[in-house]
Amino acid sequence: xxxxxxxxxxxxxxxxxxxxxxxxxxxxxxxxxxxxxxxxxxxxxxxxxxxxxxxxxxxxxxxxxxxxxxxxxxxxxxxxxxxxxxxxxxxxxxxxxxxxxxxxxxxxxxxxxxxxxxxxxxxxxxxxxxxxxxxxxxxxxxxxxxxxxxxxxxxxxxxxxxxxxxxxxxxxxxxxxxxxxxxxxxxxxxxxxxxxxxxxxxxxxxxxxxxxxxxxxxxxxxxxxxxxxxxxxxxxxxxxxxxxxxxxxxxxxxxxxxxxxxxxxxxxxxxxxxxxxxxxxxxxxxxxxxxxxxxxxxxxxxxxxxxxxxxxxxxxxxxxxxxxxxxxxxxxxxxxxxxx
Amino acid sequence: xxxxxxxxxxxxxxxxxxxxxxxxxxxxxxxxxxxxxxxxxxxxxxxxxxxxxxxxxxxxxxxxxxxxxxxxxxxxxxxxxxxxxxxxxxxxxxxxxxxxxxxxxxxxxxxxxxxxxxxxxxxxxxxxxxxxxxxxxxxxxxxxxxxxxxxxxxxxxxxxxxxxxxxxxxxxxxxxxxxxxxxxxxxxxxxxxxxxxxxxxxxxxxxxxxxxxxxxxxxxxxxxxxxxxxxxxxxxxxxxxxxxxxxxxxxxxxxxxxxxxxxxxxxxxxxxxxxxxxxx
Numbered sequence: 001x002x003x004x005x006x007x008x009x010x011x012x013x014x015x016x017x018x019x020x021x022x023x024x025x026x027x028x029x030x031x032x033x034x035x036x037x038x039x040x041x042x043x044x045x046x047x048x049x050x051x052x053x054x055x056x057x058x059x060x061x062x063x064x065x066x067x068x069x070x071x072x073x074x075x076x077x078x079x080x081x082x083x084x085x086x087x088x089x090x091x092x093x094x095x096x097x098x099x100x101x102x103x104x105x106x107x108x109x110x111x112x113x114x115x116x117x118x119x120x121x122x123x124x125x126x127x128x129x130x131x132x133x134x135x136x137x138x139x140x141x142x143x144x145x146x147x148x149x150x151x152x153x154x155x156x157x158x159x160x161x162x163x164x165x166x167x168x169x170x171x172x173x174x175x176x177x178x179x180x181x182x183x184x185x186x187x188x189x190x191x192x193x194x195x196x197x198x199x200x201x202x203x204x205x206x207x208x209x210x211x212x213x214x215x216x217x218x219x220x221x222x223x224x225x226x227x228x229x230x231x232x233x234x235x236x237x238x239x240x241x242x243x244x245x246x247x248x249x250x251x252x253x254x255x256x257x258x259x260x261x262x263x264x265x266x267x268x269x270x271x272x273x274x275x276x277x278x279x280x281x282x283x284x285x286x287x288x289x290x291x292x293x294x295x296x297x298x299x300x301x302x303x304x305x306x307x308x309x310x311x312x313x314x315x316x317x318x319x320x321x322x323x324x325x326x327x328x329x330x331x332x333x334x335x336x337x338x339x340x
Numbered sequence: 341x342x343x344x345x346x347x348x349x350x351x352x353x354x355x356x357x358x359x360x361x362x363x364x365x366x367x368x369x370x371x372x373x374x375x376x377x378x379x380x381x382x383x384x385x386x387x388x389x390x391x392x393x394x395x396x397x398x399x400x401x402x403x404x405x406x407x408x409x410x411x412x413x414x415x416x417x418x419x420x421x422x423x424x425x426x427x428x429x430x431x432x433x434x435x436x437x438x439x440x441x442x443x444x445x446x447x448x449x450x451x452x453x454x455x456x457x458x459x460x461x462x463x464x465x466x467x468x469x470x471x472x473x474x475x476x477x478x479x480x481x482x483x484x485x486x487x488x489x490x491x492x493x494x495x496x497x498x499x500x501x502x503x504x505x506x507x508x509x510x511x512x513x514x515x516x517x518x519x520x521x522x523x524x525x526x527x528x529x530x531x532x533x534x535x536x537x538x539x540x541x542x543x544x545x546x547x548x549x550x551x552x553x554x555x556x557x558x559x560x561x562x563x564x565x566x567x568x569x570x571x572x573x574x575x576x577x578x579x580x581x582x583x584x585x586x587x588x589x590x591x592x593x594x595x596x597x598x599x600x601x602x603x604x605x606x607x608x609x610x611x612x613x614x615x616x617x618x619x620x
Contacts, residue, residue: 045454045457045458045461048458049458049462056471166600166603166604167600167603169603170547170599171599172554175595175599179592179596181581182585182588182589276463277463277464280463280464280466281465283463283465283469284465284555284558298466298469299469299559302469317461317466321461322461325460
């Protein structure tokens with residue numbers, strides 16, 4: 001379990017040291033250098049993760065050639081295919097080949113001889129659409145609920161938001177899915193229970209996105225609403241917020257103009273760590289709703305022991321998560337830079 | 341910790357409230373662990389028609405093979421909760437020890453920090469699929485191993501952030517200057533001061549483990565079909581949800597209730613340590 005339930009708001013301060021009061025050109029150069037270092041760091045982490053995935057798949061018994069062999073195939077055929085797939089070469093050599101081809105957009109060849117890029121080109125955008133919509137819905141819901149609750153600390157809204165978020169954030173996505181599927185689809189027939197695929201590989205209708213997105217959003221919105229509420233509570237005690245309140249500004253204005261800006265870093269970090277949960281949950285929700293995304297590809301690839309496909313999926317999701325974490329870093333650096 | 345020590349007058353009431361919040365989770369866990377004793381029917385034999393609606397033969401109806409849903413429900417929780425508990429205990433113990441070492445030794449600290457940074461790039465479900473399906477026959481143990489590997493990096497980070505101020509305090513420095521060895525400093529000087537954090541961490545890791553292990557059951561990675569597992573039951577009986585909704589609703593409710601009540605308990609354990617430790 002990655003994000004939500006594991007103390008995610010632990011501050012990481014590495015990227016948050018902007019140079020103070022340097023001349024403008026030098027400051028720009030330093031900022032560019034800093035950005036480059038942060039980017040390189042994130043890329044390096046991704047590379048280490050991919051190496052670990054390669055090693056994990058290699059260390060386990062069986063390999064792609066035997067996992068994809070047809071019934072009645074002789075041992076010699078399997079050995080020939082193993083040679084064809086390059087499985088007789090040492091793992092680090094294949095990993096280096098794969099990594100050096102990565103920057104050109106080449107994700108290698110699967111055990112069944114297809115290009116991994118082709119294999120992922122249709123499902124990956126679908127999963128991104130599902131996860132992205134859920135991310136936007138999560139952020140909007142969490143911000144709205146968190147701010148609403150923060151307007152009257154200890155009031156009925158605050159307590160209701162606190163309790164409901166506590167209930168929803170622990171629910172696995174597939175349980176939420178069942179809770180939605182039965183009333184909204186099977187009993188009333190309002191929404192389609194199964195995703196049908198249009199000729200271009202995308203879901204045939206937007207109504208097929210509603211339930212998967214809701215199933216992903218409900219737990220994550222609960223978690224993020226708590227982070228928003230907590231960050232706003234921390235800001236409420238800050239001197240400039242108390243000053244604004246003492247100046248007689250309306251609570252709404254104090255909240256939106258004075259407390260919220262300072263709360264952005266914590267909110268961004270929380271939302272960024274939700275990305276992994278959203279993408280992971282998407283894989284599960286996809287199987288339940290038969291959604292044409294990475295989940296199906298991945299299930300097949302893992303049972304085939306198809307290292308390039310698995311590494312490709314991990315690379316894609318890892319890149320997305322790195323990008324979102326990078327955005328959170330930028331938001332934190334900007335906020336802290338504006339108010340040193 | 342310190343806040344609890346500073347307000348002794350309110351301690352009994354706070355304790356009662358914590359007990360009240362922990363009770364549902366503990367009760368449900370106890371019920372699930374002793375469930376097989378109450379099962380009215382055999383778990384793995386057909387007693388009624390496939391997807392039969394609730395009736396006298398089976399109180400919650402039949403599943404896809406006509407087996408008694410109620411009996412399977414009563415059998416299905418113990419393994420899920422048992423493995424989640426085992427994972428939570430192990431993750432918490434490993435993290436507690438590693439976290440203490442991490443603040444005392446900069447090398448371990450850097451390793452832990454980097455490990456957690458890298459682990460965040462791998463969604464838990466992906467990591468679990470990798471480990472569980474790539475270790476054929478690993479079944480429940482493969483899932484537990486995956487849950488362990490995925491849980492430890494974050495848990496260590498939580499312990500380390502709580503342990504940092506303790507490690508910098510005078511008595512630890514005095515002990516270090518006195519020539520005590522690293523393991524003595526970690527286990528005898530630092531760890532005993534982190535009881536609240538470790539307790540809260542255990543609650544959160546239990547929630548997380550229930551999530552990961554039920555997810556694996558749903559994806560059919562852990563327990564194999566003849567086994568009764570709540571998450572697996574949902575997956576197996578989904579096609580017949582219209583004929584006998586209880587075959588799907590009952591296990592969903594059970595997992596939902598378990599997740600929520602365990603989370604409420606974890607929440608109740610957290611406040612004292614929250615400010616200092618988790619930073620949320």
